[in-house]
Amino acid sequence: MIPSDANLHPKFKRRAFLHTAALAPSASVLGMAGLAVSAEGQQDHPLTLSKPRVDLAHLPTPLEELPRLTKRLGGPRLLVKRDDQTGLALGGNxxxxxxxxxxxxxxxxxxxxxxxxxxxxxxxxxxxxxxxxxxxxxxxxxxxxxxxxxxxxxxxxxxxxxxxxxxxxxxxxxxxxxxxxxxxxxxxxxxxxSNAVGATGYVAAMEELSDQLKQRSDNVDWIVVPTGSGGTQSGLAVGARSLGFAGKILGIGVGEPADETKQRLTPIANTTARHLNLSERFKPDDFEVNSDFLGGGYGVMGDLERKTIRMVAETEGLLLDPVYTGRAFGGLVELTKKGFFRKEETVLFWHTGGMPELFVSEYAGSLL
Ligand SMILES: Cc1ncc(COP(=O)(O)O)c(C=O)c1O
The missing domain is CATH 3.40.50.1100 (Rossmann fold)
Structure with a gap:
């Protein structure tokens, strides 16, 4: 279905027209180089253009280097994708x-x-x-x-x-x-x-990232992202596979063991691919999930999250939250210490927001 212009913010209208003209491309043959560039130099997002979308987010979100953290941890080069800055009422994924x-x-x-x-x-x-x-x-x-x-x-x-x-x-x-x-x-x-319609937002996000990387002639080896209900990682996985993204996506589980998380991701990814008329299909083992950092369980801030939130804030002026991004970044730090990533690699942390939780007394009371 092609969205009616009435539903669309101007930033999407022209692209919808282009998509109509091109019909649904076979995404699997697009590859990273297959993203069309419009006359205005804007890049089009063919995987998700056929779906109606309202303009709520400030996009694209910034893609930033974390040079001081990279140096402090002494591991791979670190980047952050700022989905904490999506704009609507304090933003987030x-x-x-x-x-x-x-x-x-x-x-x-x-x-x-x-x-x-x-x-x-x-x-x-x-x-x-x-x-x-x-x-x-x-x-x-x-x-x-x-x-x-x-x-x-x-x-x-x-x-x-x-x-x-x-x-x-x-x-x-x-x-x-x-x-x-x-x-x-x-x-x-x-x-x-986290259903097919919602996860489509993260297929589009992967298209956005691939545009940004292409514009900078840059590359990432790993994306690290917190995983809860699964729509974010599933959408990224569908986008990555369809675009031929060569890096890996590592979800850090925030509440469930890795096996359960993979079982949760699989149907979301498959229904999302079907929703977008893409031929990609997924099995649980197609996903990388690490749930070694569950600590006291979902929503329980432990030493890992506390130390990570403080270190990242002090080192880069970047705020994380106690439930999702504090845990996931803590996992990234621990994996770096264990040599999981190679020093010559680039690791992108996908910041999914959540900062209002910092101000809840249950967390704020033991952060400092
Ligand atoms: C800040 C934040 N990060 C990550 C997630 C996890 O995203 P998903 O539920 O799509 O796995 C959530 C989910 O609520 C969240 O609020």
Missing amino acids: KVRKLEFLVAQANAEGADTLVTSGSIQSNHCRQTAAAAARIGLRCVLLLGGKNPGGTSEGNLLLDRLLGAEVRFGEQTLEDVAKTLRAAGRRPYVIPIGG
Whole structure:
């Protein structure tokens, strides 16, 4: 389906036209050099152009060197892809997924976005922000009990952004049913936005990265990224395979053993590839996942995260979060110490955001 221009920000309109003219390219034969360059010098993103998308994110996000950390760790050259700077209400990886999810919600005539997550879910905060930005309502179903007292971090922002916050045992489908019965038109987004539509945002992100690397005549050997619900790594994997990216993608698990994470990634990647009419198919062993850094479990900040957050902040002025990026960067540091990466390699850390969690007293109280 070619998106109607009405749904599209001007930055996508011309590209949609180009795509219409070219029809869906066979991505597997595009290769990294196959990305078309438009007359304005902008590069086109053929893998994802056929899908409706709304403009929510500040893109492309910066690709930066980390020279002081590279020197301090004495390992491979380090780069960072700044998806903490996607722009919408403190940014993060979910904004990329929501560009496609919200477009789908609009296409279905929805008036309310419904999703769920933990009390400090970054995904929920970004969904609330996307709803506010587009003029939809938002209902968030948060796990656990209402903490009461002063709202902190993402929960504070959810409420500030006008979302209706619910707690308890209901399922997302229960919430959607009640809304429908009340005459509303809900669009249900799964946890983390990790389905084929959402993961398309990370196929597009991989296209964006390949443009940036090509423009700089640069290359990366590894992408290191935190992995939770899996849409980010799955989307990157689909994009990487379709574009012929030669580097490896290493997901650092934040909550589950590596085997379970690979099982989770596989169907997301396969449905995403199908959604985009790509021929690539994945098996669990096609993914690299390391879950050696789970420490006390999901959301429990330990010494690894604490030390890493402080070191990266002091050394590069770069903020990480206690749950995802602090753990994943901690894994990168530990793997560097063990010689997992070769010194002549380049490792790109994909920063996925999450900083509002730094200000939650549970974490802030033991960071310093
Ligand atoms: C800051 C941050 N990084 C990484 C992730 C993991 O992304 P995914 O759920 O797509 O695996 C999340 C998910 O909530 C997140 O909030």
